[in-house]
């Protein structure tokens with residue numbers, strides 16, 4: 001059983017700690033907070049409480065550190081853990097930009113320690129079904145990928161998604177899901193067109209993207225902080241298409257429609273909230289002595305951040 005140390009005590013740290021109870025691949029033994037780790041530790045029955053991240057990453061009981069801070073802190077927090085000799089699972093987006101991502105990966109490789117972006121969608125059962133349909137060549141040639149991720153948030157300048165100093169903006173928080181999904185299916189785009197409009201704080205409130213790929217496929221991806229969208233995804237091929245119901249990034253139903261045959265559908269267990277699958281992947285990789293996951297490789301994380309950099313650089 002992997003012994004987790006959680007760095008940060010916010011919303012996703014709570015979800016992760018609670019989802020870990022659904023698996024026997026790991027348990028949370030420690031939590032670190034800038035201020036007070038006790039309320040979080042009490043709530044989840046965590047024995048080791050640390051009043052600083054430095055103290056958490058030095059805890060000898062911890063096998064792996066889960067970095068659950070806002071994105072601008074991911075780089076420094078992940079490097080802190082790696083330099084203390086701990087493997088890391090780093091929340092999405094891995095970093096603010098590709099330069100920071102490359103630096104974490106360089107430190108992980110230099111120290112010979114496991115690192116992975118916590119793109120939890122990659123490890124969900126319905127995405128495993130998508131990958132197996134793709135690997136079996138059921139779609140023929142892929143023509144189009146579509147995915148959207150829109151959520152409504154009340155306009156609050158202090159809220160993480162609107163605050164520039166906390167890495168606010170639709171693309172980094174929500175757009176990462178469609179961009180990562182397109183990357184999983186089609187790889188790296190060779191043409192990128194993007195359009196953004198700002199929120200009242202200057203971060204991007206809405207970003208829409210059109211990617212082109214060497215084989216002629218297109219991906220049409222959107223994200224917004226201004227409205228709840230269908231959050232569906234589709235992969236359209238010459239022989240068949242895959243449709244993923246909303247929310248495509250969480251456990252849901254996936255269907256395959258062939259041009260002539262009957263559709264097939266796979267439903268996810270509605271009780272499964274999803275985060276435990278990435279924790280199971282980390283446990284499996286650590287047990288195998290692997291330094292990264294083939295399902296979310298570090299070079300792909302860097303490539304995704306390079307794509308996001310280019311999207312954000314466009315007017």
Ligand SMILES: NC(=O)c1ccc[n+]([C@@H]2O[C@H](COP(=O)([O-])OP(=O)(O)OC[C@H]3O[C@@H](n4cnc5c(N)ncnc54)[C@H](OP(=O)(O)O)[C@@H]3O)[C@@H](O)[C@H]2O)c1
Nearest residue numbers: 008009010011012013033034035068069070071091092093
């Ligand atoms: N996988 C998912 O589904 C999912 C969902 C939501 C968010 N996320 C990702 O997880 C990360 C954290 O998001 P969240 O919603 O959990 O954020 P949050 O609720 O604001 O919590 C962030 C935590 O980070 C710590 N922190 C360190 N420096 C901070 C600073 N300067 N300002 C505020 N907090 C700071 C705080 O813990 P202490 O004070 O205890 O140190 C805080 O509780 C983001 O990168 C986000 O993209 C992922």
